[in-house]
Amino acid sequence: MPKGYWIVHVTVTNPEQYAEYVRLDTPVVESFGGKFLVRGGRNETPEAPQKDRHVVIEFPDYDTALACYRSEGYQQAAKIRMAHSQSDIVIIEGQP
Template identity: 50%
Template sequence: MPKGYWIARIDVADLDQYKQYVAANAKPLAAFGGRFLVRAGAFEAPEGSNRSRNVVIEFPSYQAAQDCYRSQAYQAAIQIRQPVSSSDLVIVEGYDGPQPE
């Protein structure tokens, strides 16, 4: 079963309030097996638009990624984040097929 991923790009207007969101999202992410692969850090955007923060979270399955987002605990965390940030988020299924040689 392929893993699931959240890919998010975020601009934060109030870092202190955003830290409250980070604290609030820890429990639901852990409950659904979420693991940060990318959490801000240096980046280059050679094509397209960008935001100031990039995040990639891996889940054990696509279903777990969807369930975490829809969970009551994560929806409560969103209410903390939305007034102080702008974001783009996609939930995607991982790929387990052949790779280029």
């Protein structure tokens, strides 16, 4: 079964408050079997302007990735992310 992924692009506008999002989202993601493959780090965007920070999270499958995003725990954390950053999330199924 193909894995599921979150691909996240973020520009943090309030680092102190955004840290609370990271504190809350990590245990939720991990409780759904999510594994952070990329969480920040050096990057270059040679072809188009992008957000400052990039995150890739792997889940056991696409349905689990969706369930995590839709969960009450993650939605509570997401309110903080949305208030203190500009961000885009894509939830995608990997290759079989």
